[in-house]
Amino acid sequence: MELSLLGRTGLKISRLIFGALPMGPLQGDLSVEFGAELLRKAFDLGINFVDTAESYGTYSHIKEALKGNENRVYVATKSTAHDFSGMEASVHRALKEMALEQIDVFHLHAARTRIPFEERKGAFECLLKCKEKGLVRSIGISTHSIKAVRDAALVEEIDVIHPLINKEGMGIIDGTAKEMMDAIAFAASRGKGIYAMKALAGGYFMRDAWEAFNYVKSSPYIHGVAVGMVSFEELKANARFFSEEEISIESMGQLQKEEKRLIILGFCKGCGKCVKACPNNALRLVDGKSVVNPEICILCGYCNPVCPEFAIRVV
Ligand code: SF4
């Protein structure tokens, strides 16, 4: 597996990063045992970086996978906390629940916001404190916004940026794929470590996986690509691709079978919380129920946690 330096962090990460969102209860809901087995297999294949978030519900899977593991594996996580005390609680929760002494990358999980450093000043200050104390090794921001990437590029204390980028710019909230690539190049030129999310737009480009991965992977400014995986087949196909091997027709077929979509169950009460939470305007209320536009939904997972009825599923 090819390794790459993540900006100035000193972390030498595998270019294929294990994205933990789909294994958690918001999507695939894998058991802790199976999730841990999959992660351990990923470590054996040379993947040394796991990307998760407090809201993904996968800390137990990661803790289990890291038990007795001898490979050096880096972990990035995120919190949507807005203020100092909220972020402090998030950092301690991550350390405790993954049984870690230090989090390699801790992101402001930016969700919809385009100006996280103003809106979430307290949370950012907390991360600076945690870095000083050695609880966090590097500070990052995950974002769907071009403006946030450009802003973060100018903030000296930000080490890592985790932007959404794919060949058609699906899910970018304020511009095109080309504009995001330009912002990424600018951020990388300022020494930021960059790893991408949503190269397949939540499975939307599964049928063009090869082209979609290449679009992101071929950028010299992107040091790694986080890809969600829930099966050994997906893991093996992606690992082969990132090791510069051709993916066989059979593996591509297997990947296509793994296509996922978001559904709203019939007991939706039409409260509209999910509509407000979706950064991509993929949801709207029709006759008192939430309805998803599958052409726009990128399975980012922001809507699931806000539903009080647990009516949103990915199948
Ligand atoms: S509908 Fe939900 S999963 Fe789909 S893009 Fe919107 S917030 Fe993300």
Ligand code: SF4
């Ligand atoms: S948050 Fe849940 S209950 Fe409310 S509109 Fe969305 S799906 Fe329906």
